[in-house]
Amino acid sequence: MEENYKSLKIEQKSPDSRVFYLFINRPSRGNALSHDFFTEFPVALSSLDQNPEVGVIIISGSGNHFCSGIDLQTLNSVSQDTRSADSGRAGEKLRRGIKFSQQAVTAIEECRKPVIAAIHGACVGGGVDIITACDLRYSTENAFFSVKEVDLAITADLGSLQRLPGIVGFGNAMELALTARRFSGLEAKELGLVTRLFSNKEALEKGVAEIAEGIAAKSPLAVIGTKRVLIQSRDLTVDQGLDYVATWNSGVLISDDLTEAISAQRQKRKPLYAKL
Known part of the structure; x- marks a missing residue:
């Protein structure tokens, strides 16, 4: 990948791999999220999404941490930036920024x-x-988590309050968000926030790479379809979700991937799918 980012780094660790890594890359600041991050992150994701060489994306953090939250300098600049305007214009500008x-x-x-x-x-x-916006989550045992915003006099507004209840349950999400308490990787596993724990960072990297490579070897049409149908069905009734997947599969079910999957099963070999 040729793009240069201030807050991110993209890596392909093996030239034959369809797994790409997107690192939050401000290790000296604990990978705190700067204004550059919010500009660059969707651009980087889009470039990976549109790249046919990419099958799976792993988001991680450079250095010692995954992400220590919003950079306080960025937060302070937002506060200062809206104080000079009248309240109506300041509020409208802040809403656009959020x-x-x-x-x-x-x-x-x-x-x-x-x-x-x-x-x-x-x-x-x-x-x-x-x-909470990611499709799968894995962690080291000694990782720690906090829905920290109330300690900064903020109502969390980037998605935790919307997505976390569906992952850990409404009551658990309420408790974590109101207390802002720190909780461990072990508790995150018990809550269902992460699927599996690894003993250390090296084991995490190896284990997640194996999982990602396994997904990347599957039919890309089936993989992207599974992700999209699950996300859409989250906000639909069962009947609506079934109708959505019927419409989705009516467009993509009959494919070269299906033919290859059946052939590989019969021949007892690994299937080989075209890139998407």
Whole structure:
């Protein structure tokens, strides 16, 4: 990938791999989210989504942490920037800024390719917003989490309050968001926020890479369809969800991937699918 980002780094660790890594890359600041992040992140995701070489995206953090939340300098600049205008214009401008930042996180769900969060160290505030939008979440045992916004006199507004209840349950989400307490990787696993724990960062990287490679080897049509139908069905009734998947499959079910999958099963070999 040729793009140069201030807050991110993209890596393909093996030239033959269809797994690409998107690192939040401000290790000296604990990967705190700057204004550059919210501009660059959806652009980077879109470039990976449109790249036919990419099958799966792993989001991780450079250095010792996944993400320590919104950069306080960025937060302070937003506060100062709206104080000079009248209250109506300041409020309208702030709303546009919030919607802009929200879209950067929602870009994870809008990405066709599966997005996996590999979490180590701190995952705080905006970090929780990011991982709750990811399709799969894995963590080290010593990672720690916090829905931190109330401690900064903020109502979390980038997605945690909307997505977290569907992952850990309404009551658990309410407790975590109101207390802003720090909780461990073990508790995150018990709550269902992460699917699996790994003993350390190296084990996390190896284990998540194996999972991602397994997904990347599957039919890309089936993978992107599964992601899209699950996300859409989250907000639909069962009947509406069934209707949506019927419409989806009517367009993509009959494909070369299906023919190859059946042939591979019969011949007892691994299927080989065309890139998407």
